[in-house]
Amino acid sequence: MTERKKSHKGEGHRSRLREKFLSSGLDGFHDYEVIELLLTLATPRKDCKEQAKALLKRFNTLQGVIEASAEELQEIKGVGPRNIFGIKFVYAVVERYLKKKVIKKDPIRSSTELFNYLYHTLRDKKKEIFKVVFLDAQNRIIAIDDLFEGTLTASAVYPREIVQAALGHHAAGLFLVHNHPSGEPKASHEDKVITRKVIHACRVMGITVHEHLIIGDNTYFSFADHGYIAEMNREYEAQGL
Template identity: 45%
Template structure:
């Protein structure tokens, strides 16, 4: 629909939404409104509010939308391959910004940023992924590697392979990280057994296992805080 001057009604809505964002910031806007703002450039000639709301409903929240596979995104009517690629760009930018908050910084003084980085990378993954963070002698993050991808409830990992990579990086310590796609970060029995084997494999090489983080949908479990390390 258009106004008396032929201007689409959604054009005025876009101006008003941009003005709200400019004056009050992102905290004043709902998730779907922030997504609308992002979609304005990708879809310049259409009211994108219904699409933004549908995407949030389909994938849960902004992070879920950005993390969704391209093939899932394009199943939503109105999401072209180009729009889906733009949404994946949003995910990549978010991950890069989170990484910048921890790379080359001591993890002890930037622990919350480290957890945020891990959550950004893993909380919306639909299958289990096992990563290892490699730290230098000053406990600075020097590398983050995906060691294994698996099913919805299992990602096989071999302690000797992790130790091999740690030696290649000349790492003095490691932090294990994996996600539970179920959303519940409670460590499983197999998680506990594997972590114990990892610590035993690393010990002869003076590689310290600082922690094992399990990323859930809303919260994160720390083996160290739980007394499991």
């Protein structure tokens, strides 16, 4: 088969995938076909099925491909800088869309709602990320900041920075959220120390900490649901500060 015929065959395949997506979204698509469509954005005249399947084999899931680092993606033969840019750009657009979608919308009323919103941003991360969700007086989300990364200990998370960020956003309250890369969300001693320090620092400034959620592998630990938030607030009040 000549290169011209191969190119024509590949173009027909890509056109069918695009038409299928435009008519019914991603319903009925295999994950490798979704990846293939992503790759064709940067490689419009080349069959990308082989690379798509290689990516899926290497990273196991669609999410694994999208969240892989540029260095890891480059290890796959036929995946170049333009393909990597396309994957990373689409991922960043989706993250921004989801983040903006909840700003000033209905308040989050439960740990489950908070988990459902933030799980996709923290699952499968290889290091701990400490997010703070800032709220207005009606408990609607004002902003979400990633404030700390790495091994999160009581000496690595600074309550003062959290308070300063809250004041900068004119927040009345906040949620603390971080992940456990191990997949086990059980609260450690360090997690409890951090939470207590942040609650007390925020109380001084009239800011309410409503929750500290630890996200694991498709599950979570809620400080509020387990009574720790209320207990730590009582400790603060007992000190007469």
